Amino acid sequence: MTIWVNEQKDGCGIIQACIATTNQKAAEDCHDNWLEKLTPQQKQQGWEVTIKIVASWDEVPVNALKLS
Numbered sequence: 001m002t003i004w005v006n007e008q009k010d011g012c013g014i015i016q017a018c019i020a021t022t023n024q025k026a027a028e029d030c031h032d033n034w035l036e037k038l039t040p041q042q043k044q045q046g047w048e049v050t051i052k053i054v055a056s057w058d059e060v061p062v063n064a065l066k067l068s
Contacts (some may be wrong), residue, residue: 003054005064006030011046018064020057026067027051 004027008017017034021027034049054060 001055003057003060004028005052005054005060007050007061008034008066009048009050009054010042010061015063016047018061019067020054020060020064021067023067 001022001025002018003022004024006018006027007015010016019027019030021030022056028051031051032048038047038049057066059067
């Protein structure tokens with residue numbers, strides 16, 4: 001199984017939002033949307049948006065919104 005995990009972290013590295021899905025297109029759309037919505041101030045403060053692939057729901061952060 002392939003699961004895409006989108007994480008939005010603040011400048012301190014704390015996850016502010018996390019969405020996990022088995023739908024690659026939805027994951028890529030979410031990632032692109034989050035990148036577009038980061039403000040210049042957030043970018044300056046070190047906010048980042050990442051997407052990673054995991055093989056099991058056990059590897060998804062517990063605070064993630066899980067979409068299947």
